[in-house]
Amino acid sequence: MYPPYTVACNGWVLKRFLRLLAEPLKKLSRWKMIPLGKISTSVPSQSFKLGQFTVDWQGSNTKKPSLRISHQSNEALPVLQTSPGESxxxxxxxxxxxxxERGSIEIDERKYADFTHQIIDGIKQEDDTLExxxxLLSSQSADDGLQYVLILQTxxxxxxxxxxxxxxxYVNQIQLQFVTSADEHFYGFGEQFSDxxxxxxxxxxxxxxGGIGRGDRAPKALNLLGVSGNRFSSxxxxxYFFTNKxxxxxxxxTEPTIFNLRDPQIATIRVVSSCMQGRILCGESPLDIxxxxxxxxxxxxxxxDWLHSGAIIGMQGGTEFVRRVWSQLRDFDTPIAGFWLQDWVGQRRTIAGKQLWWNWQLDESxxxxxxxxxxxxxxxxxxxxxxVNPFLVERPLQPDQKQRHLYQEAIEQGFVVKNQAAKPYLIESTDFSAALLDVTNPxxxxxFKSILKDEVLGKGAKFWMADFAEAAPFDGVYAADESGLLYHNEYPVDWVRLNREAIQEQNQEGDAWFFNRAGFLKTPSHSTSMWLGDQNTSWGKNDGITSALKGMISGGLSGLSINHSDIGGYTSIxxxxxxxxxxxxxxxRELLYRWMEMNAFTPIFRTHEGNQPDKNVQFYTDxxxxxxxxxxxxxxxxxxxxRRELMTEAAIKGYPLVRHLVLHYPDDPHVYKLEDQFLLGREFLVAPVLKPGQxxxxxxxxxxxxxxxxxxxxYxxxxxxxxQKVxxxxxxxxxxxxxxxxxxxxxxENFKTKNILTGAPSA
Incomplete structure (x- = not known):
């Protein structure tokens, strides 16, 4: 059971302004932790073995009942422990x-009741399963309570x-509480760009x-447009998390979830559902986890393998410009793996700058x-x-070009997500709206796979950006009859799976590839590479070069082993x-060079001109x-x-290429909060310059x-x-x-042969 919900799109500035005025009040009530209650029981203390795990119950013969789970590898260190005497x-x-609002999500809740007090009526074990x-009782009710069950299974x-x-x-929100400590550090949670x-x-x-700014200084108008994001927009x-313990x-x-780690002693996990399910892991090291x-x-x-040969050149501007820049790159003996020509479908002007026509076919003009x-x-x-991306727009077609009208095809065949009136659900993006492919429809x-095979791979392209996928509407109607509350987070996984299947069905696995930005739990099963989305062309901590580094590290800790950012960032104002x-x-120029320095030691070295190419320093400026x-x-x-060795290791064990130091130095407390340097594998230590003038x-x-x-x-x-100062x-x-x-x-040896150890030329 999950909560009823309503969905609104602000759509106009005044309404957004009123929401901003109410923001301080909303922060007081939004997603409040369910208060801790008391626990009581008639079940005596006892211990259970579940494989190599031990479940200790301190029960009715103690003043403050509690539950403790440990592993035989280290009985002194619990993998989960509850607060004595508290639910x-x-x-x-x-x-x-x-x-x-344009892919940004805000969830407010109206609470009707809390069930905070817990009674343990029984514990029973059958083989490797413990119930x-x-x-659960409400402090405001005198009834017998609502039944719950916690099932543990090896x-x-x-x-x-x-x-x-x-x-x-009628409970539609469930919360699990457990003990933590001030010296426990939590990592993971997917790509996190601020912490x-x-x-x-x-x-x-x-x-x-991801938003624009996310807490860094930016025009206030971004708040009114609903695109500013926040520190935890991802x-x-x-x-998922793991800790230094x-x-x-x-x-x-797949429903929206909150991990609340604000209290130094109690951590909570809350899901908008009457059921929480998952897995508890215990490892000898973070790499084991x-x-x-x-x-x-x-x-x-x-x-x-071809991608390792050099840079991916992000270009726009048409055939003549690409050839001219390619000629100049040859003059400098630049190693090139590929040209990424994102404007292959043609461009138009929007309030965000230059944007592409989302009609996934070559624009021969x-x-x-x-x-x-x-x-x-x-x-x-x-x-x-x-x-490419999963959206489709109605594009005026040129009479001299033989193009299909993909938007019209998709609408006529019922291939897009619908609204509650059974009409195409049009989603706003900058100053136009687009229909979203219904990837639950076989x-x-x-x-769409036929489009990728014919219009992309069939036109000679070997790779592509598989953009977007964060905006699956919560109130959309899907062919699989999925609730949007359950499916919103899962849409990016299905989008990536579709792209991977197109490559596999074309027998180009291992040669063709794509990179995507949106993801959820099982994205690593299907993605061929991640990319960190749109950072600002700035030094900002929350949405500039620093955030790109943090997102790459945290994503790597979360199973996204091959990841990268746009060199120089994307969004300019x-x-x-x-x-x-x-x-x-x-x-x-300085930011561009420092970003080059950092990304040379990451899995992929790819440029992007950004949303305002003419306003930014480019690799081809002079x-x-x-x-x-x-x-x-x-x-x-x-x-x-x-890198090849690290990627083999990633495919076998899931280790990221770009690594936080805690992975190899888990007993060194000085590395726990390091957020401005990284390891490439185990052998390289990199501390990029993240501030101007340093x-x-x-x-x-x-x-x-x-x-x-x-x-x-x-050193x-x-x-x-x-x-040490270096x-x-x-x-x-x-x-x-x-x-x-x-x-x-x-x-x-490569560095010496190519005379690389001299460093880049000075300005």
């Missing part, structure tokens, strides 16, 4: 008000399935548009001689990529007046930008042997000796972690490798 299960009866059952030696169900009554360690935070798990959130929980629910977790959610395959361009690039071993899936008062921004870009492309290409950094070196890539100087200590001038970021590492000998 660990509670419920509520609510109604939801959901506001959708704990009882009743899955493997280190995994417990759990299902927590309120079995009667990697989420202890002390309140994390909603609702797939949505394209790819996941109901070697424990982990993930849910298999990631391996267990990805056993369930799936793992991403290695990238096609933009790319005359397309096939010759594809053939010429192929002879140079350079792939061509394009852009015929619609087959139809390049208005001179707004820039003068500090709320406008555009890509500077001779120096070409030279610098060529240099970092060579660095990326030289790392290929090492020429040195204070880098934390975990125990061991580290060699500076550019100077060959040694760190063999016996302990240490923080030079980081433009062109020589703070990059180190483990001293004496055998794993990167081929990379170092």
């Amino acid at each position: 660990f299960v509670s419920g509520g009866n609510v109604r939801l008000n959901i506001t959708e 704990i059952y009882g009743r 899955v493997g030696s280190r995994e417990l399935n759990f299902q927590l169900q309120i079995t009667d009554g 990697i360690d989420c202890k002390g935070q309140w994390i909603p798990i609702v797939c949505e548009e 394209y790819a959130p996941m109901p 070697r424990r982990s929980i993930f849910l298999t629910n 990631i391996e267990l977790y990805t056993n369930y959610v799936g793992r991403m395959p290695p990238l096609p 933009t790319y005359p001689g397309w096939q010759q361009l594809v053939n010429d690039l192929a002879k140079a071993k350079i792939a061509v990529g394009v852009y 015929d619609a899936r087959k139809w 390049a208005n001179p007046i707004l820039e003068a008062i500090g709320v406008g921004f555009k890509r500077s 001779k120096h930008t070409f030279t610098t870009f060529s240099y970092w492309s060579k660095v990326y290409a030289a790392l290929a042997p090492y 020429k040195s950094l204070n880098v934390y070196f975990p125990a061991g000796e580290w060699t500076h890539l550019w100077s060959g100087n040694t 760190g200590s063999l016996t302990t972690g240490i923080r 030079p980081a001038p433009l062109g020589q970021p703070a990059v180190f490798y483990r001293k004496g590492s055998k794993a990167i000998e081929s990379v170092l």
Whole structure:
């Protein structure tokens, strides 16, 4: 059972303004934690064995009953423990008000009742299954309570399935409480762009548009347009965490969920459903937990081998411009893996800048001689990529072009999501509306896969951006008769699966690939690569270069092992007046170069011109930008042997390529809150420059000796972690490798052969 809900789209500025005025009051009531109640029982204390897990119940012969689950590998460290004398299960009866605005989601709730007091009536075990059952009481009611049951079942030696169900009554919200501590740090939750360690935070798990600014300085008009987002807006959130205490929980629910970690002593998980289900994991290390977790959610395959050869060049502007830039790149001996031509379908002007026509076919007026361009690039071993998303728009077709009207085809055949009136559900995007493909309809899936096969792969493209998928309407009508409350978070998984199936059915697995931004729990099973969505062309902590790093790290901790960002960011607000008062921004040369430095040590090295190409510094702006870009492309290409090994490891064990230091140094408390440096695999330590004007950094070196890539100087200590000041001038970021590492000998040889160790050319 899940709550009733209403859905609204603001649609006009005055209504949005009134909502903003009410925001302080809404924050007091939105998604409040169900209060902790008392627990009582007549069941005596006892202990149960579930495989290698021990479930200890401190019951009626104690003053404060509690539950404790531990693993035989470390009985002293519980994988779940409840607060003595306080309920660990509670419920509520609510109604939801959901506001959708250009992919951004707000959920308010109206609460009618809380069931906070818990009674344990019995515990019984049958083989490897344990049931704990009882009743929940409301402080405002004198009835006998509502029945619930918690079922624990072993899955493997280190995994417990759990299902927590309120079995009667009108409760439509369920909450699980457990003990934490001030020194416990929580990681995961999918891609999180503002915090990697989420202890002390309140994390909603609702797939949505990332927003513009997300707390960084930006024009207030973005709030009125409903596109500003917040610190926890995420394209790819996941109901999963692990901690430095070697424990982990993930849910298999698809309904919106809240993880409340604000209280230093009590953590709560709340789902808008009468049933919560998931899995408890216990690992000897964080890497063990990631391996267990990805056993369930799936793992991403290695990238096609051709992609390691160099940069993916993000271009727009048509055939002649692409050829001109390609010629210039050859003059600088730039290693190129592919040209990503996102405007292959043609462009139009909107309030967001230049946007594409969503009618997924080649626009020959933009790319005359397309096939010759594809053939010429192929002879140079350079792939061509394009852009698609699950939306369709009505486009005026040119009389001289032989194009299908895909929007009309989809409408006539019933292939789009419908509204409650059984009409196409038109979703607003900037200043136009679009229909959304109904991926629950098998015929619609087959139809769109045929488009990918014929219009994309069939036109010579080997890769594409599979954009969007966060805006599946909560009040939409789907062919599979799914409730939008349950299906909204699942839509991105089905969208990615569709793209992967098109490649497989065309027998191009391992050669063709795509990158997507939206995701949920099982996205790693189907994605061939993630991308971090639209960051600002800024130094902002919540939506600039820093957020790209955090999103890549947190996503990697959540099973998204192969991920990357647009070099230089995407969103600009390049208005001179707004820039003068500090709320406008555009890509500077320094920002572009620092982003190149960071992304050369990530899985994919791809540029993007951004939403206002003419306002931003580009890799092709002048001779120096070409030279610098060529240099970092060579660095990326030289790392290929090492990346291949890491991708094989990712496919087998689920380990990310870009890693938080906690994965390899889980006993070092100094790494727990590090959010500005990362490991590439185990052997490279990278501390990118994330602020303008910086020429040195204070880098934390975990125990061991580290060699500076550019100077060959040694940093760190063999016996302990240490923080040291290191030079980081433009062109020589703070990059180190483990001293004496055998794993990167081929990379170092590549660097020497290609004369890379001198650093990028100075400005």
